[in-house]
Amino acid sequence: MDAAAPLKLAALDAEDLGIVSAHLQDAVMKVRDLHWLPSEKRFVVEMNRFAWETATDGKRSRSFERRRAVLTFDRVLGVKAQGVRREAPDAVLDLLAVDFAGAGTEPAGSVRLIFAGGGEIKLDVECVEARLADLGAAWQTKAMPAHDLAGQPSTPSGAPRK
Numbered sequence: 001m002d003a004a005a006p007l008k009l010a011a012l013d014a015e016d017l018g019i020v021s022a023h024l025q026d027a028v029m030k031v032r033d034l035h036w037l038p039s040e041k042r043f044v045v046e047m048n049r050f051a052w053e054t055a056t057d058g059k060r061s062r063s064f065e066r067r068r069a070v071l072t073f074d075r076v077l078g079v080k081a082q083g084v085r086r087e088a089p090d091a092v093l094d095l096l097a098v099d100f101a102g103a104g105t106e107p108a109g110s111v112r113l114i115f116a117g118g119g120e121i122k123l124d125v126e127c128v129e130a131r132l133a134d135l136g137a138a139w140q141t142k143a144m145p146a147h148d149l150a151g152q153p154s155t156p157s158g159a160p161r162k
Contacts, residue, residue, distance in 0.1 A: 006134035007053070007069070013128050014100040017111065020132050021098040024071065026050045026145035032089035034121070036079045043079055043123055045071040045113070047095065050145055051138055065138035071098075073111060075126040083119035093119060100128055 011017040027049035035044040051065040085091045094116040102109035107127035114120050 006136075007051075007067070007132065008134070009132045011128055011130040011132075013107075014102070017098055017100050017128055017130060020071070020130060023052060023132065024049055024069075024095055024098060025052065027069070027095040029093050029095070030089060031084060031086060031091045031093065034084075036076075041074060041076050041126075043073045043076045047071065049134075050141075054138075055144060064141050064144050066141050067138045068135045070133055070135060072131045073123055073125065074129040074131075076123050077126060078124040080122045080124075081120070082122075083117065084115070084121060 007023060009016075009020050009023065011020045024047070027047040029045060029047040033046040035046075037044065047069055048066045049069045051067050054065050084093065095113060096116055097112075097114045099112050099114070100109055101112065109125060109128075111123040111125055111128065111130070112120055113123075
C-alpha cells in the first residue's frame with residue numbers, strides 16, 4: 001500500500017472491521033460529526049484520523065499525519081449512545097476501537113464505536129457493511145497518540161478541523 005495514497009477500505013465481516021478499527025484508532029471527531037440517517041439505514045462518521053500507516057518508525061521526534069476521513073455503516077437498524085454528550089455538538093470524541101458482536105446471530109449483530117472516557121455508540125445492524133475513505137490530502141501533526149496502561153489517550157491526538 002502506498003502510504004501517501006488516500007485510504008479506501010470496505011468491511012463485510014468482523015475480521016474486516018478489525019482492520020478498519022486499526023486504521024481508526026485515535027481518530028478524533030466532534031459530536032456534530034456523527035450522523036444517523038434512519039430512512040437510509042445509514043450511520044456516518046466524519047473524522048480526522050491519525051495516519052498510522054505513515055508512522056512506521058514510531059519515533060516521536062518527527063512529524064506525523066492526520067487525514068480527513070468518513071466512515072459509513074449501511075444496513076443499520078438502530079443506534080444507541082452512552083456517554084456521548086449529544087447536547088454538546090462541539091465536544092471532541094477520541095475513537096479507540098470499532099468492534100462487532102454477533103452472539104450467534106451473524107450476520108446480524110452490533111457494531112460498537114468505543115471512545116476514550118467511556119463513551120460508546122452501538123449500531124444494531126443487519127450485517128457488517130462499512131466503508132472507510134480518506135477525503136483529501138494529509139496535514140502534518142507533531143503529536144503521535146500514546147496511551148497509558150488503562151488505554152486512555154495520554155497526549156492530545158489532534159483537534160478536529162472546523
